[in-house]
Amino acid sequence: MDELKELIKQGKAEETEARVRELLQAGNDPEALLREAMIPAMEEVGNLFQAGEYYLPEMLLAARAMQAGLEVLKPVLARHGAGFLGKVVMGTVQGDIHDIGKNLVTMTLEGAGLEVIDLGVDVSPERFVNAVREHKPLALGMSALLTTTMLSMKETIDALREAGLRDSVRVMVGGAAVRGEFAEEIGADFYGPDSVAARDYVRQIVELAG
Ligand code: B12
Incomplete structure (x- = not known):
């Protein structure tokens, strides 16, 4: 999980995608990945940007890595779907x-x-x-x-x-x-x-x- 957070902060999209897959295959709950690694990573990126340690390109790369990870989670999150409610x-x-x-x-x-x-x-x-x-x-x-x-x-x-x-x-x-x-x-x-x-x-x- 810590490694996943680091990969997103460093903007490594391919590695993020692979790590999310691995963690899911190992039986981790997708919501736990979001809560414990992925969302906190974006939080930290924001703090680094605010502190002047990250600039826009780093923030953008981190966002791309996050999105690559979310793409892997998408079908897994959607699987719980229960028909059309509105x-x-x-x-x-x-x-x-x-x-x-x-x-x-x-x-x-x-x-x-x-x-x-x-x-x-x-x-x-x-x-x-x-x-x-x-x-x-x-x-x-x-x-x-x-x-x-x-x-x-x-x-x-x-x-x-x-x-x-x-x-x-x-x-x-x-x-x-x-x-x-x-x-x-x-x-x-x-x-x-x-x-x-x-x-x-x-x-x-x-x-x-x-
Ligand atoms: C990634 C990012 C970017 C990326 C966005 C890429 C993308 N495709 O989204 C890029 C690099 C493009 C970007 C640009 C800018 N950014 Co920016 N960005 C961020 C960062 C680091 C992460 C945001 C994020 O994705 N978080 C993760 C998601 C999951 O969290 P979330 O969006 O909050 O959503 C959660 C909840 O809020 C909720 N939620 C969200 N929407 C909704 C809607 C409903 C109805 C409900 C119920 C719940 C809900 O559910 C989600 C989780 O379950 C934040 C830092 C931060 N702490 O937010 C700064 C941040 C938002 N950015 C900031 C700034 C200043 C900018 C720029 C102005 C920088 C610049 N100088 O150009 C530009 C603005 C561009 C624009 N016009 O929009 C500031 C905003 C400061 C302020 N208070 O206004 C922040 C806070 C960074 C900082 N600490 O200074 N940014």
């Missing part, structure tokens, strides 16, 4: 191109049997609103990693209200920049610290919808 629209907000966390939430929801319409990154309020109008999802999930882009979440919620769609969908928000108080302030229904919280919240909605 739709969720997901995206990273306008101005923000961080997508690892959003992809992880998407995979976890798909693994729980939800259909996810993934709008990708840099999604404007208008695009979120149009997707809600078109797909009529149970929930809309927005991800923001930058303090400068999280305000776009409020703009999206306001735009939903103006379009008369706010009551038709539960809005959940997350990403490293976001906190519970902020979610409340902007009128979101839920803040989740991780992908498991997102999954549990959507499951609750499904149960309530009967």
